[in-house]
Amino acid sequence: MGKILESLPLTIVAGVILTVIMIFGADVIQNSQMSVQEAPASEAMNSM
Amino acid sequence: MEAELYLIRLLHVISGIMWIGILWYFNFVQIPSMPKIPDEQKPAIGKVIAPEALFWFRWGAFFTVFFGLALAWRSGYLMDALMLNEALIGIGMWLGLIMAFNVWFVIWPAQKIALGIVEADAALKPTMARRAMLFSRTNTMLSIPMLASMISVQNPIM
Numbered sequence: 001m002g003k004i005l006e007s008l009p010l011t012i013v014a015g016v017i018l019t020v021i022m023i024f025g026a027d028v029i030q031n032s033q034m035s036v037q038e039a040p041a042s043e044a045m046n047s048m
Numbered sequence: 049m050e051a052e053l054y055l056i057r058l059l060h061v062i063s064g065i066m067w068i069g070i071l072w073y074f075n076f077v078q079i080p081s082m083p084k085i086p087d088e089q090k091p092a093i094g095k096v097i098a099p100e101a102l103f104w105f106r107w108g109a110f111f112t113v114f115f116g117l118a119l120a121w122r123s124g125y126l127m128d129a130l131m132l133n134e135a136l137i138g139i140g141m142w143l144g145l146i147m148a149f150n151v152w153f154v155i156w157p158a159q160k161i162a163l164g165i166v167e168a169d170a171a172l173k174p175t176m177a178r179r180a181m182l183f184s185r186t187n188t189m190l191s192i193p194m195l196a197s198m199i200s201v202q203n204p205i206m
Contacts (some may be wrong), residue, residue: 005185008075015192022193023205026135033133 053122060115064198067108067151068191070101075188079181094163102159109151113144140197147187147194154183 004010078093078101085093120126120141129138161168162177 002182005182005189008080008185008188011075011185011189012192015189018189019193019196022139022197023136023200026139026197029132029135033135 049122053119056115056119056122060112060119063108063111063115066104067112068195070105070108071184071187071191073101074105074184079184098159098163099165102156106151106156109148113148116141116144136197136200140194140200143190143194143197147190150183150187155180155187158183 004014078098082090082093117126120129120137125134125137128134129141132138158176158180160166162173162180164173168176
């Protein structure tokens, strides 16, 4: 990690890679949060 | 309410430009230029420019976080973001908080020793200068996803 941070171009590349990971990671987290929130509703529907 | 949010967002953006602008000045201009500056001219950077830049840098960081949290609170999504129920802006907020922590509790204390603003063992100065540089670079790296996240609030990408 130190080697990457010593180089400004590598630091920028790492930042761009982190951005891509963050965008897709946030999508996964958002979808999993929605699944958790929807579960009680679907359980209630099933018991009707 | 709209005017209040507009004002808080404006102050958040102005503080953010101050903070990230100086962060990028350090990393894109000052640090790469230091080896090219003659030794007799280096005190101009170390004794005058860097301390002044660090003042606006750390208070820019403070007020960016202050107005950012105020904006999220008054907009009603502060807790949802921090709990990652609003994942993308939440990750950006956590990145901003980590970066501000680095500024106040790692970079600034290390720079105070490296620049001789506080009394310390001279042998510590190179270690502290390297620590400040590495954490400054870490913040430069994190600033890219942090800014991408902030923009996503008004321009959703997914």
